[in-house]
Amino acid sequence: MERYKNDRQAISVVEKVVLGGVDQYILIQAVDITKPVLLLLHGGPSMPLPGVSAKGQDYTIVTNTSKLIEHFVVVFWDQRGTGKSYSRHIPKESMTVAQFIEDANQLTDLLLERFHYEKIFLAGHSWGTIIGLSLVSQNPHKYYSYTGFSQIVNWTKNDELSLSWMKQEAMQRGNSRALKQLNALGQAPLNQSFAQWATLRKWQRNFNTLIYTDEVIKHPGMWGIMKSLLRSETYSLRDIYNSFISGFQLVYSLSFVRELEQYRFEESVQSIDIPVMFVHGKYDYHVHGSLVEMFHKQLVAKEKKLIWAQNSGHSFHPEDTLDNEQYLIEQLSYVK
Incomplete structure (x- = not known):
């Protein structure tokens, strides 16, 4: 990728990258490209929000972005097989949890090289937290901190x-x-x-x-969420179809479900040598907060925090997404 010549330059661009041998798409937004990088991992799978469709939009189902892009180089990623990253040529057998994690690891390395940082910030939502927590437990040296929104701990x-x-x-x-x-x-x-x-x-x-x-x-509501896709300047109706229909059919299988069951973080992740924050909806009955609370208590981390979003279920309420944006900005204190 082209190296920036300007030390201070705004950016808002959708780009193609190759991850795990597959063309995938990212959205990069920042007021100042010299700021630290924040990579957001969407949920689902095949629910690319926040993802490439977030260009020009403030509210997402996890965080607002208008202030976020003033403090970070924010990278949104449509994961393999969904949204703009869908292709009918992607082999179904490549749609494994391990491959999603490796794709994210390769994207991390790409961002480190491009923006000349030794570390980036990482945040995930729902399914994205399986990718995120796996990444930071395996490669903590690549990340300043990790934030799990609606963290999945044990699928079963x-x-x-x-x-x-x-x-x-x-x-x-x-x-x-x-x-x-x-x-x-x-x-x-x-x-x-x-x-x-x-x-x-x-x-x-x-x-x-x-x-x-x-x-x-x-x-x-879901209609409000869908409207954000329909009015997105980067998404077509085909991209929406490729998220919720084609992408869903590509990723979900019995073998994929069985692989998800192997991720039991309360057993596999005892400690992480970076700051960790969990933000969970008080009324989340999709990913149950009691498991996150238990995991937070037992986890040994450089710093750790558990915050309850008072107005939210699994998808965060607009009042809470404003708070979530601020929680992420506060993570900048970890840059030395």
Whole structure:
């Protein structure tokens, strides 16, 4: 990539990079390209928010960005097989957790070389936290700090909690059809068939575990999130289709689900030699906060912090995304 000749220069550009032998796309935004780099890892998989579509937009489902790009070189990445990084030529067998982690590691190295820093900042949301926590546990020397928004700790234990919560919700709603289907799933891990796993996700969607709203707390909702994609200056309708349809079909398989179950961070990650921050929605019934709280207590880190977003479920409320933006800016204190 071209080296910048100007020490101080704004940038807002979508670029193609090759990661793991596959063309993928990143969005780089900054008021000043000499600032430290922050790499954001979106959730999903195949839910590229915040991702390349964030160009020119402030609110994302994790953080606001207008102040963020004044303090960082912010890098948004559409991961392999989703959004602008979708291609029908990507082999399905390459869609593994290990390959996503390696792609992110290669992107980290690319950013370190391009912007001439010894370290970058890293933050992930939901599925992106599996990539993120794996990266910083394996290569802490590459990162100033790590922030896990809606951190996943143990996929199977989270499914256990989700199944229990949804059965209670089905009973409270008098939804006998949901209760019958949920009872028929048996116990986690839900890896006997892809249909078994998909049934749990169906009722998570139907019971709106991604977004919290009540009489006081009002969230823009999934339609508000979708509108951000529709009005994106970098996204086409095809990119949206490639996120939620083609990308979903590419990444999800029974083998992928079984691989996810192997990531049990409370067992595999005892310590991390960098500052770590977890930010979790108080009303997140999609990724259950009790597991994050347990992991935070046992984790040995250079510094550690757990913050509860008071208005949020799994996707963060606009009031909380403003706070999340500030939490990330405060991480700059770790630059020596």
